[in-house]
Amino acid sequence: MTLLNAAMTRDLKDPSLYLNRELAQLEFNFRVLAQAYDERVPLLERLRFLCISNTNLDEFFEVRVAVLRQQLALGTPMPGPDGLGPTEVLSRIRSRALELVRAQYAFWNDTLLPALGIEGIRFVTRDRWTVKQKRWLQGYFQNEILPVLSPLGLDPAHPFPRILNKSLNLAVVLKGKDAFGREGHMALVRAPRSLPRIIRLPAEVAESPYDFVFLAGILQQFIDEMFPGMRVEGSYQFRVTRNSELVVDEDEVENLAAALSDELAGRGYAHPVRLEVAESCPKAITDMLMANFQLTDQDIYRCAGPVNINRIIAIYDQVDRADLKFPKFTPRVAPAFVGTPAVLDAVREQDVLLHHPFESFGAVIELVRQASQDPDVLAIKQTLYRVGDHSPLVSHLVDAARNGKDVTVVVELRARFDEEANIRLANRLQEAGVQVVYGVVGYKTHAKMLLIVRREEGKLRRYVHLSTGNYHQMTSKVYTDFGLMTADPDIGEDVHKMFQQLSGLGTVIKLKRLMQSPFTLHKGLLTKIEREIAHARAGKPARIIAKMNALNEAGVIEQLYAASCAGVQIDLIVRGACALRPQLPGVSENIRVRSVVGRFLEHSRVYWFANDGQPEIFCASADWMERNLLRRIETCFPILDSVLAQRVYDEALANFLADNTQAWVLQPDGTYTQLHPQDEMPHAAQLALVAKLSM
Incomplete structure (x- = not known):
């Protein structure tokens, strides 16, 4: 049976042919974290990649997990092309996110901290403060931190407060009575956003060129000063992540800006979707926090380090060590x-x-x-x-x-x-x-x-x-x-x-030259893929190369499957989430998908169609995603000048298909395998462009 006949008998809408969008997006963060693992990457850039993977995970919970939770709450589960409902997807997200969090903190504790220390960049924990450092930090606490804190004892007159999205907080266990005779049990300390999360020790007390202290450590060390006369039994960091999607019924509002302003005022206190706590936090404390945030055990993530690890990025600009960063380059003038x-x-x-x-x-x-x-x-x-x-x-x-x-x-x-x-x-x-x-x-x-x-x-x-x-x-x-x-x-x-x-x-x-979402771009892409299918059926060479940030639109994926079965050779360079399964026998064996992760965030969208020897190349603002093709205003524009068209092809497509050092190849099961040079010369697409185009 030919591939084309197989495609005609195989249901190309079969959910088993599609990867889950959310899980594919989560997988991207493992590739970002792999950049932090790479010893060829300068040390402070490795730190930056760790922080990026963590920030990305925050946004993933704020948006994608929040949407899934909302579907469940409203009783409107909407399975995607992969057929998975929100409950199953959330369960799989939980498992994979736990692996990512464990990997992030293991890298921080076991690899990055020691490597930074060798370079004279230290994060000094409370148990290692010298007498001079402790004295200076106590003065800093009393003069710069304590005046802006408002610790809150929890009792019937002081109910559990509203906790701002992604803010640093301490749950404090107390014993004894305060000045009013109230028996202390629990208190909360919220770190205002105005306070820096990382403080650099001055030269007179530092023992390394760069000594840093976490704000949380300072709060925990001197927390007894906030509760005079009482004994602090323990203090534990926590951070809650909330739904950050804004919902405005545009048909019902007269002024969109005013309506959005009203929504923004409450976004920091929207429904919680994740709770991060210190690894040492007792079960009684996590149970209390879960009850107040209306979360379950499945929403708890224990952190073997600072709960806001992405704030470490603050030191990147403070450390003046060019040798620990990517070499600077000057963009050339066109x-x-x-x-x-x-x-x-x-x-x-x-x-x-x-x-x-x-x-x-x-x-x-x-x-x-x-x-x-x-x-x-x-x-x-x-x-x-x-x-x-x-x-x-x-x-x-x-x-x-x-x-x-x-x-x-x-x-x-x-x-x-x-x-x-x-x-x-x-x-x-x-x-x-x-x-x-x-x-x-x-x-x-x-x-x-x-x-x-x-x-x-x-x-x-x-x-x-x-x-x-x-x-x-x-x-x-x-x-x-x-x-x-x-x-x-x-x-x-x-x-x-x-x-x-x-x-x-x-x-x-x-329009004469441009394709536009939501009107002509989706249909135009399907038509151009169909044209390649017709060329392949006629025995002519047929090929598609496309570069984008994400691919999940079911109609486009189905058409690409049909093209593969017709013999069209397809190469996709998809930085992030890809819902298409490549290399499936009888369906997508002519489709290859790779992701390139490097110094720069790959953001350009380029589409190339062989068109029987008269190739067409387009650049666009749109990924091949449902939202971009069907629910947004987007542009897709041709590169008409033949010299410039060839340049886009060479720099954005051929160059990245030749990458064998920063490229990851998508497997049919949704996992990625990083390429390494074998007998060929190493080629990193982004470095090649720096060498070619910059001054």
Whole structure:
């Protein structure tokens, strides 16, 4: 039986053909943690990867676990394509998350702490404080910490307080009576967010070049000073993680910004989903905490170290040791702009491709700056999803409005964990006279678009910047992304129509060059995969290569399975969660999936289709996920210039398919195997790009 016939007889919707999205996402953090294990990685970067894996796990509980718990609470279990219901998924998450937590703390205690100590970077625990250190820390506690603390004794007049999401807390066991004759049993000490979680000891008391002390250790050492006259029997760290998903019925609110502001005020106290406690915490204390947070044993995670281990990242910038960090590099200026101060003029002459972080994001900032000052520029339109604090782009948009340009900005208020910052951003822009819109009801605006309208020789010309990543100056230094600057009339017209659609109430639009979610991108991808299937059936070479952050959309996966059965060769570079099972006999044996994890966060989305010798290549803001293809505003844009198209293929696809040091290959059972050079030369895709593109 041929593969195609097998596909026709096999149900490609069979749940056994799909990996679970949540478990696949959780698995990504093991690959991040593996970077911390890698002794070839500089020591402080290993620390950073440990913290990233921990921060990612926090967000996983805040969002993915919270959604599953909510489905159970509402009685609306929604199994995914893999057929697993929330109860089974949560059980499997529990098992795998416990393994991850144990691995994180084992690495911290057994590997990282000793290695840091050898380099003169110590985390000094209470049992090792010298007399001088203890005296200094007691003064620090009395002068800097105690005045901002509000310890709370638990009794009928002082019920269990609201505990802020991911905040550091101590449960304190007391004995004796206070000044009012109240018998002490339990108290809570909440560490305010204003206090640093890690304190560096000054040179006069430090015994190493870098001596650090955890805030929790200081609190526990001097906790008796908070409860004079009583005896402290024990104190135990804990931290609760809460549901951080914001729910706003956009059809029922008149002002989205105001409604989100109301929701944000309560997010820090939403329903708990996880409780982290010190490993030594007695069962009686955990039982009390569980009862107050309405959690069960399955929600408890015991930590063999600080419960907020991700706060260790604070020392990265405090330790001035270049030899323990990745070598610095200077992003190059795109060749098209070298010796050409006028960015718009350079873009009018030719399309310009930017590959971040290897090429400078400064070109994008300069484009907006020049447009804000150019008397011939009439209008600027831009989408902002995540932009960062103190963004020069925002300042230039404000200047443009004050200089009389018509400036429209689509601010996505629902960008997760940036909602509050984006509300402030929207207010600042509106105060400067910028027309701010919040996108489309029910759909997040995730597209990355910039449109500049300029009058030239009596006619209007459109300049466009499209990107796979956000207009965020800081993440552009650590995320890999592509940006395209072009004056192509068709692309300019398409982007103009999309902005009209976002700011108005227009119908579905017809685009010449771009594909757009939620209207044409999903269908367009299926059509292009079907075209490769037709070529394979006709005996022609057929191939698909795609790079993205995640893949879980069932319709696309099913079509890829059909393509594999037809003989289409498919290579997928998926950084994070992938729900497709590769290399299944009779279904996906022509599909290979790899994940590359390295110094930079792989963020670019690139799709390539062989198209019978006339290949097409696209960059996009969208992953092949259900939310991106069906529930968001996204853009997918072609690279029309043949030289630039070849460059994207070489740098983003061929380069990463050749990686044999930082690549992980997905197995049919959902596990990953890291590649290692055998007889071939080692090749690390990201390092190759640093060498090729940076200055």
